[in-house]
Structures are given as C-alpha cells and as structure tokens.
Amino acid sequence: MNSTVDVILVNRCNQNDEFRTVLSAKMCVRVLLILMLAAAAVLVVGAGVGAAATWYVDDDGGAEIDYMKIQDAVNAAEDGDTIYVYAGIYNECLIVCKSLILQGENREATIVDANGGNKGIEITANDCAISGFTIRNCLDTGIDISSSSNSNTITDNIIHSVTGGSNCDWDGIEVTISSYNVISNNKIFDCDDEGIELDGSSYNIVINNTIYSNTEVGIDVRGSLHNYIANNTIYSNGEPGISLGRSWSTEPVVWGSSHNTITFNVIYSNGDDGIGLKNSSNNNITNNNISNNQCGGIHLRNSSNNNITKNNISLNNDTGIDIAGSSSHNFITNNNVFDNYDEGVELELDGSHSYNYVTGNNIFNNSDDGIDLGAYSSYNFITDNNIFDNHDDGVDLDAYCSHNSITDNNIFDNHNDGVDITSSSNNALVGNTVSSNGDNGIQIKLSNNNRIYHNNFLNNADQADDNGNNFWDNGYPSGGNYWSDHTCTDNPSDGSQPYTIDGGAGAVDHYPFESMNGWLTTPQKGDLDDDGILTPADAAIALAIAASGAQNPAADVSGDGSVTSLDALMILQAAENTHASGTEIAYGDGSAEGGWSMGHGDGTCSDDGGNWGYAIRMTTPDSEPFTITAIKLFSRRYGEDCNTRFEIWGQDRNTLYSDIVSHSEYSAAVDSFDSVTWGYKEVPDVVVSGDFYIAMYTDSSDPSDEIYPDTGVYVGYDTSFSSDRSYTTQGKTLTWDLSTPQETTNWMIRAVGMK
Known part of the structure; x- marks a missing residue:
C-alpha cells in the first residue's frame, strides 16, 4: 500500500453530495487533472450553461x-463535460x-x-474533442465525423489496423459533409483505405499529422473546399500522398476539390503521385517537399487555375510536375524540380492545355526533357526558368503546339537540344540564353511560322537546325x-x-547582333x-x-530600301514635331543639382562606403503636363552587376516613382569605356x-573603398566620363545636399514619354 494523503473532493460524477475521502499517492496525479480538465471543459460550454463536469474512466475501476x-461515461455526461480516460485497453x-x-x-x-x-469512435455532435488515444482493430473507420457534426478537434491520437470489413471505408479518419474541424498531431498507419478522407467537407484544418503505410491515399480530399493541409509527413502509402478530386471505380463522377491550401508537407515514397489533382481548381500547393514517389511529384488532370509554387520536387519515378487532360491557367512558379526519372515539367499528350504559366523554376x-509541351498545347507561357543538365532536351514542343511563348529562359548544358520543336507552328522564342547544349541549341523540324x-x-554543339x-x-x-x-558589326x-541556319531550308537570321543582349540597347x-532623341543633327x-x-x-x-533626301526630311519633321500630341518625346540636358551627401558625421551612412548619385532637374515646355514612360541614360557599369534605384520627383522633390533594378536589366554596357551605350528603363x-x-544611385555589392568602390555605374555628361562622377552606396539611408547645384553640367539622362 502506498502512503496516503487527505484530499477533499467535490464529486459531481456520481451525482452525490460532497464527501471526504483518502487517496493513495498513486492517485495524486488524478487530483491535479481535475483542475486542468475542469478549466478546459469550460471552453466548450455555452454562455448561461452550468459548470461542466469531469468524469473519470478506468478499466481497472477504483473508488474515485x-x-x-x-x-x-458518454451516456451519462452532458454537453460540455470532460471524460478523462486512464491508461488501459x-x-x-x-x-x-x-x-x-x-x-x-x-x-x-x-x-x-x-x-x-x-468504427472505433463515431462523432455525431458538434464541438467534440478527442485526444490522447490509440484506436485500433476497426473494420470500417478509426474516427468517423458524420455529416451532422462540425467544429471538432481530433488531436494527438494513434490510429491503426483499420482493416477487414466488406463494403467499408477502412479510413483512419473520415470526415463526411462536415466543416471547421481540426485534425492535428495524429499518427495514422496500416489502414486498408485512406489515412484521412475529407468527403464533401470544407474549412477543415489538417496539420502536423504523420500518415504512412496505408493501402490507398494518405490524405484524400473529395468534393471539398477551403481546407488547409499543412506540415504533415506522408509516406509509404499505396496510392498518392495527397489526392484532390478522385472517383471510385464504381462511381462515374469525379468529385473535384477547390480553394484548398496544401503547404509545407513532406511527401515521399508513396505508391503513386506525391500530390494528385483531378477536376480540381483554384488550389494552392506551396512549399512542399515531394520526393521518391513511384509515379510523379505533382499530377494535374482536367484541373485549372491552380497555383503550384516554391515546392522541392525530386527523385520521383515519373515526371516532376505533370499537367494532363484539359488543364489551363495553372501557375507553376519558383519550384525546384530535379533528379526526376522522366520529364521535369510536362504538359501531357492526352489533352488540350492552354494558358499555363511555367515561370521562375529551376529544372x-x-x-x-526539362519541360515537355505535349500535343495540342497552346498559348502557354514558359518564362524566366533555369533549365539545365536534363538528359534529353531542355524544352521540347511535340506535335501541334502553337502560340506558346518561350521567353527569358536560361537553357544550358542539356544532353540533347536546348529547344526542340516538332510539327508545331506559330510559337515565339524571345529573350532566351541557350548555351552549351550537347546537340543543337535549337532544332526545328516540320514546323512553320x-x-x-x-x-x-x-x-x-550545333547552334541551330x-x-x-x-x-x-x-x-x-x-x-x-x-x-x-x-562575327558582325552593330546591334543589330x-x-x-x-547568319545562316543549318537544315537545308535556307533559313537565315538577316540581322544578327554583335553583342550579347544587344537588343536591350x-x-x-x-x-x-545615338543621343536617344531625334534632332535636326540626325x-x-x-x-x-x-x-x-x-x-x-x-x-x-521611309523603309524603301535606300537612304534619300526624303529620309532626311522625315527625320527633320519628326524632330520639329517632337511636342506634337501623341508623339514620343524626350526631355533631357537638364542641370544636375548636387550629389548625394557623403555621410561623414551626419549619421546617414558609415564611413566604409561612398555614396554618390544624381538628381537631374528638368522642365517641361510651358509647364505643360507630360507622361513619363521611360528613363534613358548613357552609361556603363564598372565591376560586378549592381542595382540602380531610379526615382522621379515632382516640383517639390516629392517622390512620384521609385524602383530598384539591376544595371544589366536596362543596359548591356559592361566594364569597358568602349561599351558605353544608351540604356532604357521603363516606368509606369x-x-x-x-x-x-x-534621381538615381546604385546599390554596390561591396563598396569597401570610398573613393574606388568595387562596383557602380558611370553616367555620361558632355559625352565623356569621369571617375569622380561615379556613384555607389551600400543601401544605407541617404540625404540630399543640393546646396551646390552644377547648373552648367549637361548630363546624358532623358525622360521619355508622351505629351
């Protein structure tokens, strides 16, 4: 017998009056639980209802x-009560x-x-909480939340061995036409069907669960909206890790699911896709790690308007991201898709795919192939991706693909072609860098326009065919x-x-560029x-x-193939009419007002970096309104690529526009006086x-020397350059010193727009 201690209890469970009893030390923990559980029970009791009771259950029995x-205990309890169950079977x-x-x-x-x-536990009421149990050896469902039940919390349970019944669901947790439930921190395994199934259920939260070794899907979402599925670990299930919109073989209807968020899950080694969508739209699939699944990483079929972003998708046995059927307006952005055993991203051959955006991915x-557009894919946008070291083509367009836009991609070191186009027409490839691919940079076969x-x-290996x-x-x-x-001269x-293109069709680039990205200038x-505007001098x-x-x-x-006095007259008329309504005009040659404050002792920046910039004052003729659409400047970069902040100020030096872009985005001029050229920065x-x-200044990567920083931009004045007119900064707070305006300096900066 353990030592004892006197404790006075109010026992509401047996409905008797107050009594005094003596408890063994072994039961002291139970006494403490009364206070904690009573406080928790209050949370589920509505206003005006009496104090909730706590009931105690122990399969070994006992006086208390x-x-x-x-x-x-459930039968005896009332709404809002707590049932505390001691360890036992x-x-x-x-x-x-x-x-x-x-x-x-x-x-x-x-x-x-x-x-x-x-069923291990069937919930038919609202506002229930189930926590701290193992539920096992069920023929149908571990925990079932029925259609009459909402706003329940299922947390910190173990559910396994749901198996053996006929015409049963065999799910670990099944939620049917029920909303606002929280399912968290559960371990669910060895179920003959799904780990968790949401069927016609919305606004549920499924977080921090571990779901593995179930016969079918880890988490199955059918006909359900606005659910949040996050931070789950889902592995070694027989079918997809997560499925949205799925039909049984006996059901002709696919129950699509929309407006769900699937984020920060770890999904691996499942027997089908990591995540599968069927007839499902407007879902967000973000920041998941999806790997080593037997089929693809993410598979969409007949699903549109989904956002798939910032996922890591690797080592899957099929395609990393697969878009099949009739799927459109999906956004595939900023994913890392690598080491998969088929394509990185594929628009499959079995449907019409249009207006999908594959942007900013590392593939x-x-x-x-890195990206494969299957037959009849049209009006898709492939842009700003890094596509490299894939074992076939970087980008492959199969038969009957049209009106696709492949722009601004970096396509390199792929084992076959950088871009391969077969029996496909009316596509545009613009602004890409295609380099060091094992066969052709681009190969076009049986394709026109x-x-x-x-x-x-x-x-x-071969530039083009x-x-x-x-x-x-x-x-x-x-x-x-x-x-x-x-080798050629000028841009273009x-x-x-x-430049003659191989292939025997007589294809020619008539106006090749002398410099990389020469079209930017x-x-x-x-x-x-080359002063950026039309003048009588031109x-x-x-x-x-x-x-x-x-x-x-x-x-x-005039475009008639020769230069005549007519061309000179047309240029003169254009120069004289630069202020005509609707004609592009450029203001410039304004006086520079001072430079950036150097910051010594004024608190605006430390002494380990120089700060130079320009504030160029300009005036519109007769103070007429003018809409600026671009800034042009005659400049070159020194050192590494660096950021430039552009600002436009009003008459009172109030900021009307501010943006930061890298120098390479508005100018191709690099670290050479010979490469100085006009740059062009569009503005709204x-x-x-x-x-x-x-106003403008640069954000240097490492301006450790105030006088000779490592990187910056020279801007021209009077068509010359001087090192004391360079400028750089470390992005610290700067102040203007306009006390010494340089009224006579003609800076080569222009405001371009429409009057």
Whole structure:
C-alpha cells in the first residue's frame, strides 16, 4: 500500500453530495487533472450553461472512478463535460452524440480496441474533442465525423489496423459533409483505405499529422473546399500522398476539390503521385517537399487555375510536375524540380492545355526533357526558368503546339537540344540564353511560322537546325539573335552580315547582333548620333548619307530600301514635331543639382562606403503636363552587376516613382569605356509638369573603398566620363545636399514619354 494523503473532493460524477475521502499517492496525479480538465471543459460550454463536469474512466475501476467503460461515461455526461480516460485497453466502439471532451491519459497506453467492430469512435455532435488515444482493430473507420457534426478537434491520437470489413471505408479518419474541424498531431498507419478522407467537407484544418503505410491515399480530399493541409509527413502509402478530386471505380463522377491550401508537407515514397489533382481548381500547393514517389511529384488532370509554387520536387519515378487532360491557367512558379526519372515539367499528350504559366523554376538533371509541351498545347507561357543538365532536351514542343511563348529562359548544358520543336507552328522564342547544349541549341523540324529572335546562342554543339519555314529575326531595326560563332558589326547588324541556319531550308537570321543582349540597347530609327532623341543633327547626317550613296538601315526611315533626301526630311519633321500630341518625346540636358551627401558625421551612412548619385532637374515646355514612360541614360557599369534605384520627383522633390533594378536589366554596357551605350528603363506612367527631377544611385555589392568602390555605374555628361562622377552606396539611408547645384553640367539622362 502506498502512503496516503487527505484530499477533499467535490464529486459531481456520481451525482452525490460532497464527501471526504483518502487517496493513495498513486492517485495524486488524478487530483491535479481535475483542475486542468475542469478549466478546459469550460471552453466548450455555452454562455448561461452550468459548470461542466469531469468524469473519470478506468478499466481497472477504483473508488474515485465513475465508470469502467468509456461509452457509459458518454451516456451519462452532458454537453460540455470532460471524460478523462486512464491508461488501459477498452474493448468497445464509441458513439459520441454530445459535445464532449474525451481525453486519454497517454496515447500509447490508452487504447480503444474496436475488436472487429466497425468504427472505433463515431462523432455525431458538434464541438467534440478527442485526444490522447490509440484506436485500433476497426473494420470500417478509426474516427468517423458524420455529416451532422462540425467544429471538432481530433488531436494527438494513434490510429491503426483499420482493416477487414466488406463494403467499408477502412479510413483512419473520415470526415463526411462536415466543416471547421481540426485534425492535428495524429499518427495514422496500416489502414486498408485512406489515412484521412475529407468527403464533401470544407474549412477543415489538417496539420502536423504523420500518415504512412496505408493501402490507398494518405490524405484524400473529395468534393471539398477551403481546407488547409499543412506540415504533415506522408509516406509509404499505396496510392498518392495527397489526392484532390478522385472517383471510385464504381462511381462515374469525379468529385473535384477547390480553394484548398496544401503547404509545407513532406511527401515521399508513396505508391503513386506525391500530390494528385483531378477536376480540381483554384488550389494552392506551396512549399512542399515531394520526393521518391513511384509515379510523379505533382499530377494535374482536367484541373485549372491552380497555383503550384516554391515546392522541392525530386527523385520521383515519373515526371516532376505533370499537367494532363484539359488543364489551363495553372501557375507553376519558383519550384525546384530535379533528379526526376522522366520529364521535369510536362504538359501531357492526352489533352488540350492552354494558358499555363511555367515561370521562375529551376529544372535540372531530370532523366528526360526539362519541360515537355505535349500535343495540342497552346498559348502557354514558359518564362524566366533555369533549365539545365536534363538528359534529353531542355524544352521540347511535340506535335501541334502553337502560340506558346518561350521567353527569358536560361537553357544550358542539356544532353540533347536546348529547344526542340516538332510539327508545331506559330510559337515565339524571345529573350532566351541557350548555351552549351550537347546537340543543337535549337532544332526545328516540320514546323512553320515560328519566330526566333533576341536570343543568345552560345557554344552549343550545333547552334541551330531548321528544315521548315520560320522567322529568325524580327526585321530591322529590331533584329535577330546573338550567335557566339558569328562575327558582325552593330546591334543589330545592317543586313550585310547574315547568319545562316543549318537544315537545308535556307533559313537565315538577316540581322544578327554583335553583342550579347544587344537588343536591350537598340537605337531609335533615325537617331543617327545615338543621343536617344531625334534632332535636326540626325537629319543632317541622313542627308550626308544620301549624298554619298551609302546604305544605312537606321537612316532608312521611309523603309524603301535606300537612304534619300526624303529620309532626311522625315527625320527633320519628326524632330520639329517632337511636342506634337501623341508623339514620343524626350526631355533631357537638364542641370544636375548636387550629389548625394557623403555621410561623414551626419549619421546617414558609415564611413566604409561612398555614396554618390544624381538628381537631374528638368522642365517641361510651358509647364505643360507630360507622361513619363521611360528613363534613358548613357552609361556603363564598372565591376560586378549592381542595382540602380531610379526615382522621379515632382516640383517639390516629392517622390512620384521609385524602383530598384539591376544595371544589366536596362543596359548591356559592361566594364569597358568602349561599351558605353544608351540604356532604357521603363516606368509606369508618371505625370509631371514644370520642374521635375530624375534621381538615381546604385546599390554596390561591396563598396569597401570610398573613393574606388568595387562596383557602380558611370553616367555620361558632355559625352565623356569621369571617375569622380561615379556613384555607389551600400543601401544605407541617404540625404540630399543640393546646396551646390552644377547648373552648367549637361548630363546624358532623358525622360521619355508622351505629351
């Protein structure tokens, strides 16, 4: 016999009056639980209802125990009561038809053994909480939340061995037409069907569960909306880890699921896809780790408007992300898709896919293509991806793909072609860098009317091959592509130095570029002195060209194939009418007002970095309103690529516009005086009138030296450069010092727009 201690209790469980009893020390823990559980019970009691009772269940019985069976306590309890169940094996199936808290002492040792009964715990009331149990040996369902029940909490339970029944569900937890439930921190395994099934149920939260070794799906969501599924570990299930929208073989209808969020789950080694969607739309699938599944990582069929972003998808036995059937308007963005045993991203051959966006992904080392657009895929956007080291093509367009846009991708080191287009027409490939691929940079077979321009083709085994009728440039002055194995002059060249495409079809890039990304600084037609605007000086140059009989496509503004006095006249008229309504005009040559404060002793920055910038004052004629659409500047970079902050100020130096972009985004000029050129930074329409300012500075990567920082930008004035006019900063707070305006300095910065 253990030592004893006197404790006075109020026992509401047996409905008797107050009594005094003596408890063994072994039971002191139970006394403490009274206070904690009574406080918890209050949370489920509505206003105006009497104090909740706590009932105690122990299969071994005892003086202070109310019941030896859990169901007996449930039957006796009222809404809001708590039933505390001590460790033991309870051979029963429970029906909870009241708003109760069922709390097990220890989920490893407090066991509800259905012993071959159908359901371990069936909940038919609202606002129930089930926690701290093992539920096992059920023929149908471990915990069943029925259609008459909402707002329940199922947490910290172990559910396993749901098996053997005929025409049963065999789910660990099944939620049917029920909402606002929380299912968390449960361990669910060895069920003959799903680990968790949400059927026609919405606004549920399923978090922090471990779900494994179930015969079918880890979490199955059918006909359900607005559920939040997060931070679960789901592995070694026989079918998909998570499925949205699924039909049974006996059901002709697919119950799609929409507006669900699936995030931060770890899903691996399942017998089908990691995540599968069927007839499901407007779901967010983000930040999941999906690996080593027997089929694909994420599979969509007949599903649209889904957002799949920031997932890590690797080592799956099929495609990383597979879009099948008729699926459209899906956004596949910022994922890492690598080491999968088929394609990285695939739009399958069995449907019509349109308006899908594959953007900003890293897709590498997959066993087949990086991105594969299957037959009849159209109007899709493949942009800003890094696609490399895939074992077949970087991007592959199969038969009858049309009107797809493949832009601004970095496609390199793929084992076969960088881009392969077969029997597909009217696609656009623009702004890509295609380099060091094992076969062709781009191969086009049996395809017509594709447009390929403003791409960099670098050091591919064969740069390009085309046996169809396609366009390899965008005319002059827009130009064609840059080819690392071709020498030409100017950006673009003038048509006298074309690049011939292999393949026997006579394909030609008529206007290749001298420099990589040379199209970023393409001059305005007729701007013959390269100052960014049309002036009478340009007309004079055109007239001289006409008199000499020379050819210059930039001077041929009439487009008749030759330079004549008509072209000079057209340039002169354009220069005189720059202020006409609807005509693009450029303001510039404004005086510079001072520079950035250096920050010594004024608290604006430390002494370990120099801060220089420009505030250029400009004035619109007669103070008329002017809409700025771009900023042009004559500049070059020194050191590594760095960010530039552009600002537009009003008359009172109030900020009207502010943005940060890298120098390489608005200029191709690198660390050489010879490469200085005009850059072009688009801005959303900014309306100014009278005096206004363009302000700018750089964000240096490591400006450790105040006088000679590691990186920055030179801006031209009077067509020259000087190191004391460079500027850089470490992104610290800066202040303007406008006390010494440089009124006579002609800075080569322009505000371009429409009057």
